[in-house]
Amino acid sequence: MDLKLNLFENAIDSLNEALQKYEEAKDGNKNAYKFCVQHLSHFLELLLKFQVSKAHELLIFKKPFQKRTEESSTINMQEAIQFLENDDKKISTQFKTDLKWLKSLRNKIEHYEFEVKIKQVDSVVGRLLHAALLFGEQHKLDLENLLDQRYLDLAKGYQKGVSAALKQAVEKEKYALTCLRPDEMQDMNFGPYCCNDCGYRTLIMFESGYRCEFCGGEEGDEMIVTCSECGGEGAFGEMSGWEPDIGPVEMRCSMCTGAYAMSRDNS
Numbered sequence: 001m002d003l004k005l006n007l008f009e010n011a012i013d014s015l016n017e018a019l020q021k022y023e024e025a026k027d028g029n030k031n032a033y034k035f036c037v038q039h040l041s042h043f044l045e046l047l048l049k050f051q052v053s054k055a056h057e058l059l060i061f062k063k064p065f066q067k068r069t070e071e072s073s074t075i076n077m078q079e080a081i082q083f084l085e086n087d088d089k090k091i092s093t094q095f096k097t098d099l100k101w102l103k104s105l106r107n108k109i110e111h112y113e114f115e116v117k118i119k120q121v122d123s124v125v126g127r128l129l130h131a132a133l134l135f136g137e138q139h140k141l142d143l144e145n146l147l148d149q150r151y152l153d154l155a156k157g158y159q160k161g162v163s164a165a166l167k168q169a170v171e172k173e174k175y176a177l178t179c180l181r182p183d184e185m186q187d188m189n190f191g192p193y194c195c196n197d198c199g200y201r202t203l204i205m206f207e208s209g210y211r212c213e214f215c216g217g218e219e220g221d222e223m224i225v226t227c228s229e230c231g232g233e234g235a236f237g238e239m240s241g242w243e244p245d246i247g248p249v250e251m252r253c254s255m256c257t258g259a260y261a262m263s264r265d266n267s
């Protein structure tokens with residue numbers, strides 16, 4: 001018996017596989033994330049190519065004007081996105097950013113070693129699933145009817161969780177602001193900040209630090225922290241961690257570490 005799947009069937013097959021792995025991963029089998037990432041990026045690449053092929057099926061080949069053979073190479077994900085954008089098909093910036101992140105993770109998985117925060121994979125996978133469903137809706141691909149209901153629930157439930165966390169983060173931050181006088185508010189940079197773990201703008205002040213409303217992460221490059229040396233305030237992403245012999249890691253600003261002077265002298 002031969003196995004034959006057309007471009008679209010092949011895409012859906014990979015999506016179902018990705019979702020199955022996602023479910024396994026959620027059930028505690030962490031290694032399943034690896035296969036989920038691989039299948040999902042395969043699905044997305046094929047989905048974008050399929051969309052290109054609707055304009056003309058030869059456009060999925062790198063050299064559509066040359067004689068076609070079994071070895072003719074096809075376009076990559078980036079080229080498919082560029083074609084669709086040139087053809088006035090809208091693709092959101094978030095979708096493109098997530099695709100890029102997923103692709104680089106897949107390359108690492110396939111070619112060397114990788115280390116990634118589970119929360120981050122979780123949120124990007126969820127976000128991409130949701131984006132793929134929206135893309136399917138926009139382009140009338142009928143993905144919803146091709147997928148198992150429990151997978152659809154998974155993607156939708158995920159999005160619901162994100163929306164609730166975003167809303168809560170904004171509300172809690174507003175509540176926190178009511179404790180400040182207007183003149184105090186002027187020179188402060190307020191959140192919610194972008195969480196380094198999940199990538200959502202759901203990081204808010206919590207007790208003496210910060211906490212993400214969505215994933216529980218505690219760090220974000222934009223959050224304001226105090227330099228333990230001079231007491232000045234700055235963005236976390238611009239500070240350097242310094243480990244003293246005893247006690248917790250301290251944060252130091254670029255002035256105190258000398259990084260500021262170094263970059264000034266070199267420029």
Ligand SMILES: [Zn+2]
Nearest residue numbers: 195198212215
């Ligand atoms: Zn988070």
Ligand SMILES: [Zn+2]
Nearest residue numbers: 227230253256
């Ligand atoms: Zn300092």
